[in-house]
Amino acid sequence: MDTIQEIFFLPPMAVARLGPGATPLESYEWQQDLDAHGNNKTVIRSNVTLRENEDGSVSAYLPDPRKIRFRDEGTGALRPVAPFFELWARMFDAETGEAYETPVTLNLLEGQGLSLKNIRYTVAVGNQKAARRTGDAACGFRARVEIAAEDFSPKPLLAFSPHTSEQQPLVYEHNPIPLGSVRVVRPVQGTDEPVSGEMVDRSLLRLRFTPPKGEVYGPPDAAFGPATLAVPGYKNDPPKSEYGRIHEIVPAQNRILNPDTPWSKWIMMSGLSDDPEPHDSYDGARVGNDQSWGVVDDTCDGTIEATLAVRGQRLVARARIFTGPPDFAPDCRPFYSLEDDLADRDMSLISVTAENYLDAKTEVVDIFRRAFETNSLINLDDIRAQGLKDNASLQAQTNIAPTPGLPSTDAASMTEKDAVPPDKIDELIRPQPVSVFSNSVPNEQLPYTVATKFVHEQLIDEENLLDFLRRRPDFVRRLMRPPFGVLAQFEEDPNPDQTPDPAFRDPRIVRDMMHDARMPPYMRDSNYFPLSLSRRQYHLVMSFIDYLEAHPPAPGTEPVGEPRDV
Structure with a gap:
């Protein structure tokens, strides 16, 4: 008899998305729009979806392909993304001695002399953001439930703050914060065929996590406050002496937190704790003395x-679950994702x-298609101004000289005075001044944003992109900002003002930490450093260009017509 050697979840990690809607979002997938006027842009299409039945089992169906419902009808509440986790087994074949993988189903359990009584689930989630800033574990809050595999009722995840006798808990046990719910799916015999030839086994062991609604909580005095006019994450904005409208900080029913914890007294950049980036991404930052509203x-x-x-x-299987905000541009993919x-x-x-x-x-x-989709969401004029302000601050601290061969990092960046003048910008928009700010006029309010979107859009066509890479390989090599290197590539003790390596960046070298017009221009990563492709992506693009150079197309195989000038 084949035996179970190991169990694991598929997927091993998933991202749920917040939403107060009563019905989870139906499944969809990315596709390329191949219609005559689609221009190869990414679109979303409905995909096979599992529906929870009243008895806890699921049924598979294909939603209406003509529409995807992101909000509940009537209330308009955003629907949450609530992922399923499937339990799988790695088996040992007694006859061949080989291993294979298979889903854990009712039949598999029965064949092993097992049942649902042999399985238990444990789900633990938490929020440690305030605890990380304050260094006080009692400012975090967690929820944990244990569930028998025969219990098919939804289990709320009610979080509170564990604490010692000397600590003040942020979240009281008698007033917990809901962090969503989890439900064991009832496995039943049978299959569904929502799409011809695509079978969904309903007897497979599954578990579903439904994320929280996306609410905020605070102490009783977190009622009303002024909105800051500063933009979170922009280090070098000047201090604001004026504030925006008075707004409700926390709804009355959610003012349930303890007001006497370190979180209600925390102030950024005080030197008393490490400040995560962006350091001002909490309520109370950039208002008054920057004290947290708790x-x-x-x-x-x-x-x-x-x-x-x-x-x-x-045997133990583990999976990771994360929650994030709703995806307000689901048809625009990031060029650098978690994957x-x-x-x-x-x-x-x-x-x-x-x-x-x-x-x-x-x-x-x-x-390149994802780069266009990301670019279409970016206000390049704004992030250029902020990136150049950051450069000015770093320049004032280090007094580093311009690096020959690299684009400008001062107000000349992306103008015709740039040390490496940008391509096409001067042909698409009116001349821009040597200034941190772009020259906005009524019919061209965001000139850099419009120009770069136009340039990127030409490259989502495969033939156009390949032609561009073949004709201008050196330009593309200069255009791409290299990623940070790995430890094996770094010098032991580099000079901070030395010339950067063209193949990788080193965070100890000042010029490698400055923004410029290289792709992606002025964007930041999670550490507030200039963003690049991943190391693997960058190496792939460079190697692909090398291959195209070494293997020009045979005569007569070039696309018919004049190449587009991109």
Whole structure:
């Protein structure tokens, strides 16, 4: 008999999205719009979705492909993204001695002499943001539930702050913060076929996490306050002596937190604690003396664990769950995603060869399409101004000289006076002054934003992109900001004002920490550093360009017509 060697969840990690809607968002996927006027842009299409039934089981169906409902009808409440986790097993084949993977179903359990009684789930989630800033664990709040695999009722995740006798809990146990809910899906025999040829096994063991609603909580005095006119995350904005409208900080029913914790007294940049970036992303920052209003939200992350008792052993499967805000531009993909970050950590760098050329081309084309989609959401004029202000601050501290061969980092950046003048900008918009701020006029209020979107849009067409990369390889190499290197590439003790390595950046070298017009221009990563492609993405694009240079198209295979001038 085949035996279970290991159990695991699929997916091993998922991101839920907040929403107060009563019905979870239906599933959708990204596709390229191949219609005559679609221009290869990304669109979203409905996908096979699991519906929870009253008895706790699920049924599979395909939603109306003509519309995706992001809000509940009637109330207009945003629907949450509530992911499912499936339990799988790695089996040992007694006849062949080989391992294989299969979902854990009712039939598999029965064949192993097991039942749902042999399985238990544990779900633990929490929010530690205030605890991280204050250094006080009692300013965090957590929820934990244990569920028998035969219990199919939804379980609320009610979080409070564990504390010692000397600590003040931020969240009282008698007034917990709801961090969503979790439900074990009732497995039943049978399959659904929502799409021809695509079978969904209803007897598979599943668990569903429904995220919180997306609310804020605070102490009783977090009632009303002035809105800051400063933009969170912009370090070098001048102090504001005026404030915006008076707004309700926390709804009355959510003013349930303890007002006597360190979180209600915390002030950023005081030197008493480490300030995470962005340091001013809390309620109370940039208002008055920057003292926290003691407010928290209900975002959370945590773990899902399954245990299976089999043959006197206890097998354990674990998965990670995160929550995030609603996706307000679901058809615009980031060029650097969580998936790209994980691939950068776990996968090898790609060198393009004849054998992998088609796969590499698909990925490179997709990177440029995602770059356009990200660019279409960015106010480049604004982030340029902020990036150049940051440069000025760093320049004042270090007095570093301009680096020959690299774009300007001062007010000349992206103007015709740039040390490496930008391509096409001067042809698409009126001449821009050497200034931190762009020259906005009534019919061209965001000139840099409009120009870069136009340039990027030309490159979402595959033939146009390949033609561009073949004709201007050196320009693209200069255009791309290199990623940070790995430790093996770094010098032991570099001079902070030395010339950067063209293939990678080092955070100890001042010029590598300054913004310029290289792609992606003026954008920041999570550490407030200039953003780049991931190391794996960058190496792939460079290797792909090298391959195109070494393998020009055969005569007669070029696209018919004049190449577009991009």
